[in-house]
Amino acid sequence: MKRFAGFPAALAVALVMAACGDGGGKGGDTVQVGVEAPVTGQYASFGAQLTNGGQLAVEDINAAGGVLGKKLELDTGDDACDPKQAVAVANQMTANGVALVVGGYCSGSSIPASKVYAESNTIQISPASTNPVLTDDRAGPNIYRVCGRDDQQGGVAGKYLAEHFADKNIAFVHDKTAYGKGLADETLKAMNAAGKKEAMYEAITAGEKDYSALVSKLKQANIDVLYFGGYHTEAGLIIRQMRDQGMNTTLMGGDALVTQEFWSITGPAGEGTLMTFSPDPRKNPAAAEVVKRFKDKGIEPEGYVLYTYAAFQAWKQAAEKAQSVDSAEVTKALNDTEFDTVIGKFRFNEKGDPNLPPYAVYRWSNGTYEQLAGDEAPKAAAN
Template structure:
């Protein structure tokens, strides 16, 4: 009799597959991580996936959200704006409740228009271009990281203080992130009365930057700021060292990946970068950090920021008693978020109230913070 009942159930489900699937879907809430899973920036997407998977596993282990388990979907945008829009359309069609993404600002900005139109909550762990929130596509668009106008001010002030009497060059990779950050560094540097020797753009994805390096050498550049990602920065640094240049390279938070050192090797010694205060040092992250390290996973860069993006949505959904976007948005706007990167509130733009940027130095294969009140110093 039991076997007959089972066969009848299977037969009934076969006749009404959609309704059976719907019943299954009602028991889970779909959330997504969107970022570069392939391509030259895939290591940054790996940081996001690690953080998101860990957060979802922890949330599910503690009962899920509103009594339902979370199910993860992953969208690969390869840091390409067109692919990001395609991913956004796919995720909205899949009825996910949250997109923790994207990584690259050039992907997040166009994708945010899709999410805004579809009323889907997007929380970027890593997109720092001010336009994402200054020109906010909708009230459902947020980020849990800092902004390049703040980051650029810190980098510019540091360069002015330590290299103000030397030759400084600024380049960018033409991306929304790279160009925007380089412009902010130039603005901050010039405001301190220091003029760069030249300001140029490069093409991301190239392998041979010898012409640029030769120009830097002729100009006697002592410090080079690059607005762009770790792959190009690493190649340019190695090619400078190949031409016997001891120029100090400085970049932004896109250098916060172990893959940078894998590219540079010992040539990366002394590289400077800006990044938020290391979230691995936050007491609120201690348990997650310990568990990840026990698995042989280093929670570098934006691992914990992605974890926090999922946490923020989960807290808001539980406060609202609903996963409907308008209710979640109201809760995100009104409540303090308790996360592994610390407690914060979102402002009217969707930016978080988090500690200021700091300056880090790469040495012996890891990065360490070397400045404390860098953002305060930048304002002086």
């Protein structure tokens, strides 16, 4: 497995082309494939989800004979959820002739990287980037995702807030990222459409440690529920600082809270936190054998681990239908196939989005998260 760091794109292209000639994806006995993920930085726990999913997928595909008789060779590119670094990684990947890139995680890096993949005819399948722009403003027909979208996720969250907190003061806070602001705005739009108005709308800067000023403002406004559009680190810090100021306020967020690292940050202060995520693929009977293999390796396949695995499965099935790993031929098959994967059966629509089941609401409790029944009322947050 090769690992690319995020150095300047022009140098990356020159070095990789010098080392690899016409690229590992262009011929020979192997096919180059890649994972683009935040291997380092504050989102590295999600990068681990993508790299773990990709490594076992490639291992399993190769053990079953590869794709069209060729073994896969996995490259890993560290985009650190930084747009410029993501473009550099995309240039490295395409120069190396990869046939497929699964990634990235953060929408703010996946969207600019998708332009590079589109221009080079490299298939990109994101397992985790949920901002609608990725496919609404699709850079090319070879760009896909196997996760849901923030307008879907926000629709579920907004309706839940309106129904379960109709008489409460609800604040919205986002972290100014493509993911965080987009999700907060979609949730707010859905909540307003359901007849509930917000009490406050604020923004923070991601990466800061002290949110006491924000918390004081929330406390003064008697906020009962905080909807946070952003990632697990900031969410965890805000929860802890709310508890430090004696606030019982319930926090609700999105799929970026689907990592054990969230509870590592909050501890018991995270009790009762709500979030939206797709139906847990670990409970899919079709995934049982793969889930066991992950656990045998000491890996809990939470969050987007199985989505990454499924992206490789879909590409393999499309390549075998096309009888080719050529991007144009595989793209045609991706558009005209029902895939049977660990996250369920699905097809891609004309935008490159999957027709998977809708989002559900989950609650963190005692260090784990469980899906709530549709009519289940939330429990109070811990003091």
